[in-house]
Amino acid sequence: MGKWLAAVAVAALVAACGGGDDDGEPDGGGNGDGGADAATGGDDDGAREGWPDELTLVFTPSSEAQQLVEDAGPLAEMLAERLGVDVQPFVATDYAGVIVALEAGQASIAGGLGPQQMVQAENQAGAELILQSERFGDVQYVTQWFTNNPDTYCQNDPVDVDGFLFCNGVEDATGPGDGPIGEEAISEVAGTSVAFVDQGSASGHLVPSLQLFEAGIDPENGVEAIFAGGHDNAVLAVYRGDAEVGVSFNDARGDVVDQAADVGEQVVVFAWSPPIPNDGFAVAGDLPEDLKQAITDALVDIADTDEGREVLNELYNIEDLVPVDSSAYDPIRRLVEELGQLLDQ
Structure with missing residues (x-):
């Protein structure tokens, strides 16, 4: 269960911590x-x-x-x-x-x-x-929706996948092709603060805006929009309580574990979008x-x-x-x- 999700989070964590081969030498004559x-x-x-x-x-x-x-x-x-x-x-x-x-x-x-x-x-x-x-x-990914208030957005108790919490069935995903997942929970976002990434970001603004429309919420006037400027900053905005809900690529939480070691427990992913190139x-x-x-x-x-x-x-x-x-x-x-x-x- 959730092996692909765990791999995403762990790989992002390794990247955030400067992972890679110790010697940094190239493999072969490239x-x-x-x-x-x-x-x-x-x-x-x-x-x-x-x-x-x-x-x-x-x-x-x-x-x-x-x-x-x-x-x-x-x-x-x-x-x-x-x-x-x-x-x-x-x-x-x-x-x-x-x-x-x-x-x-x-x-x-x-x-x-x-x-x-x-x-x-x-x-x-x-x-x-x-x-x-x-x-x-894979050459596809998804928008992930996350929150610091799982009681409102999770229909089931959050499930821990290698230190990162998911709910609404996202924990069972095997790849981007499984999206969308948990979209019914997006209707609960109306009137709350949402940390977007940048107006030009597909996963951090465009795709979730369409999902808001489909949930009956105007993305311009139906939520309190915050533009964090980066996927990592959107995660941190929710982690710090500056916004109740946020969006990013999956799984951007792994990129901030060096700044917030318990981000996987405090920020819960509750929905996924359809696949994005x-x-x-x-x-x-x-x-x-x-x-x-x-x-x-x-x-x-x-x-x-x-x-x-x-x-x-x-x-x-x-x-x-x-x-x-x-x-x-x-x-x-x-x-x-x-x-x-x-x-x-």
């Missing part, structure tokens, strides 16, 4: 000069025609910004080594800032793009979607085609090394990077359209 030659096609100057001297890699601030800044540097260095081009990382101030950076030509590569951002990157900024994150062998990476549409491919190959190569997996896990709990089709985000396009129609009523 790093170093060999990786650079593989990505750039060797030293053939013709293969690098039109490449800029420097690339900017922008990250989405979906968790604590300072930690992202610290984790971004190693990935930029790995990319630079493989591409033979300097790569400068920076973390945007909010979700919208990532799209603005791509659209304004201030960033060439964007990472940790949430589902809505992947759509915006393509539609608004003319970017090309290149890779999607994989976690626990995972986040990913995109590149500026005006880059040379061979450079786009080289960036894609370099990121895949990085994800195939122990050192690279550790860095990606520290950044966004990413286990692997896989090719992505734009159509994977069609559910988000439909969701945005449906929400727009509901909000205009």
